[in-house]
Amino acid sequence: MKEQLRLAIRAALDQCYSEESLNSGVSPDEIQLEIPKNPDHGDFSTNLAMTLAKPERKAPRKIAEVLVAALQGTPLCDKIEIAGPGFINFRLTAACWYEVLGQISTQGANYGRSQVGEGTKVQVEFVSANPTGPLHIGHGRGAVVGDAVASVLQAAGFDVQREYYVNDAGNQVQTLGRSILLRLRELQGEVIEFPEDGYQAPYVVDLATKLQTEHGDLKEMIENEAIELCSRFGVKEVLEWIEEDLKTFGITFDNWYSEKSLYDRDMVDQELAKLEEKGLSFKEDDALWLRTTEFGDDKDRVLIKSDGSYTYFASDVAYHMEKFDRGFNRVIDVWGADHHGYIPRMKAMLTGLGHPPEDLEVLLIQMVNLLRDGKPFIMGKRSGNFVTLKEVIEEVGRDACRFYFLMRRCDSQLDFDLELAKQQSSDNPVYYVQYAHARVCSINNNAAKSGVALPKLEDIDFSHLELAEELALVKQLARFPETVVSAALSYEPHRVIFYLQELAAQFHSYYNRYRVLVDDHATTQARLYLVNSVRTVLENALQLLGLSAPEQM
């Protein structure tokens, strides 16, 4: 709808130039068309005349007059007006709007999908929590946002892969192994002194218990081998927990990428060699450094320490280089905001390799402050005092939890109060939206009971949808596809949440004021058709965000 109008405006502009009623010849790449806040200003509005004022050296309103004259006779519009400092306001014909209902019906579950991504290969890497303990609430936020960003990109026509990077090679994994081994000895009656920096949480004891039944007491093994076995066992077990928790949260990955496999395949050395070849790294004080300062970082960074071991950064560099080797045009990383200091060095690395820095987009997820009755929980894996994601989902519910995380922009902090989330669950916005969907289903049931079948497009007489509220609903439905596109291009899935709330509000209001099933058959059919279009869009949007669309509540 918007695009058709845009084409008409461009044609009019060209016409003005060929008639020499305008002379600058300036043709903007994209004609800005916005939906005015004030409905009196029409369905769409453009500032074109104002942007042309300078090159044309004429008053904006004069230019607008010329453009409007050229636009007369377009079948799309009822009314074209010049307003304010030089806006041109368009009101589209009702017939034009009702075409949207036809589109929704023919496209069904695909309504809202588009091809603006043109199949560009995008990878979204998210969660990627260390496999040393269960996911907590902060991971949950990153998980939901990453998943929703991936979904929204898919809907906009990008070719998306979801990946989880498993840090199964570092010191943390060693620490987990040592912790398990100590707990194992403790189980066998030894008195041990558990170190400060070990994992103190009770789940480590669970892991030790399970290991004992599967592998025995490990008394025959030498210490290093025992730790290695404990590490591998722990990582495997914890990853299963993580995968399971994410699954109950509705999240699955296309690929689990092991850091250890990078070393096993010698990838780290190979990628580092490429950097050396390009003169991007250098040796100093027995260590190997990456020259990131040349590309905007404030310090050069160590890849290989003077003792010969690799830094975490080394495998990260290799990992990201390999992402592009795998053919992704764009790579999106979802990180906790506490890692923001790593962005400059990662971008520097890519720039050095000749990639534009925009090829890597890092979404920073701000912290979640978990509260209960207004009191903060102290988080921290080692202290053992944390609430797992699993517990939160069980307590608050999957849909409410996802909705809550998606409601705010990811770069603002979030207070998550468990008691509040539960207490407010009856007027939690997620139920508000889902209720709208359930209500349409209920109308359908009642229609069926009184023998009214769901009408087909060709049976509808749209002249029976003459109420202002009905037209407004159709306009809101028409906005869904562009909402998805803007959410995708800006990596902001919360836009879809706000869209859903607006659509549900409009529907509830309409529902309260008018009846769908009335005596007049033609009106009933038209309204039934309209509310089912609403239902389709609600369902598509909910599904896009991994939320359920219940038929009754």
Add this chain to the structure above:
RNA sequence: GCGCCAGUAGCUCAGUUGGAUAGAGCAACGGACUUCUAAUCCGUAGGCCGAGGGUUCGAAUCCUUCCUGGCGCGCCA
């Protein structure tokens, strides 16, 4: 000290990427169920968009200097 993010109604947050009179939910107050589900709707009230300066036809939005809160600044992961 340097850097990143945030600061909008009493609270939690939106604000179409620079547009017209700054919006919603919760909380407060007043109304609406013999009619398709009241998990709903209608109405009232609530603002120095953290502060100052700048950019232009036009700023909550852009540039700058401060203030407040959070998070980073290792040959840790």
